[in-house]
Amino acid sequence: MQTQKAQKIDLSVDYPCPCHRRGNLTPIALTEAFGCNRCQRIFVVQESGYVIEELSTNYPYKKAWRWTGNQWSTAHSGLGRAYLPLTLIIIFGVVFLLLVTTLQSPLSSSMTFRAIAALVLSAMLVLMLWLACRR
Ligand SMILES: [Zn+2]
Known part of the structure; x- marks a missing residue:
């Protein structure tokens, strides 16, 4: 269990990709989203900036993560x-x-x-x- 408090995601900061450790998330201009330079996935910032959710057509299960300061921890979202x-x-x-x-x-x-x-x-x-x- 993650006990670290989730931190607000800053759209001007580069984060590591939650799927690939070597991937980097870079903010996509004019959107509340990040793109990964390795796996080409798009992650949308949700829940007032505390969660990123993988942009996916794979319903009902969507992957989501919280930022704990130095790493991503899996967050359950919706019908998770x-x-x-x-x-x-x-x-x-x-x-x-x-x-x-x-x-x-x-x-x-x-x-x-x-x-x-x-x-x-x-x-x-x-x-x-x-x-x-x-x-
Ligand atoms: Zn990635």
């Missing part, structure tokens, strides 16, 4: 890591139910077949989501 397993279980349940009720097979209309097919498909979807979120 804490809610990820719950979110995945809910998605799994919804997709499973949807597939069970909508799957039609010309070969077999048995409930068992539909249940197994739905289970496999929803498991694959959740696995893909989980892998995407865990990068």
Whole structure:
């Protein structure tokens, strides 16, 4: 656990990149954002300047960090890591139910077949989501 107090992020200062130790974050002019010169990621300053959040299309999980004075510490933001397993279980349940009720097979209309097919498909979807979120 990080006990160091988070410090306000200064947009005129260069910080190390939270993803790559050798990367440097440089402020992007006229925005409240930093860009990394190594991994080309964009980090937006959030929460009144105490948190940077990776600009990403990878919802619902977005990475965020707090500056403790000499290093970044992971911050949970929004539907962060804490809610990820719950979110995945809910998605799994919804997709499973949807597939069970909508799957039609010309070969077999048995409930068992539909249940197994739905289970496999929803498991694959959740696995893909989980892998995407865990990068
Ligand atoms: Zn970087």
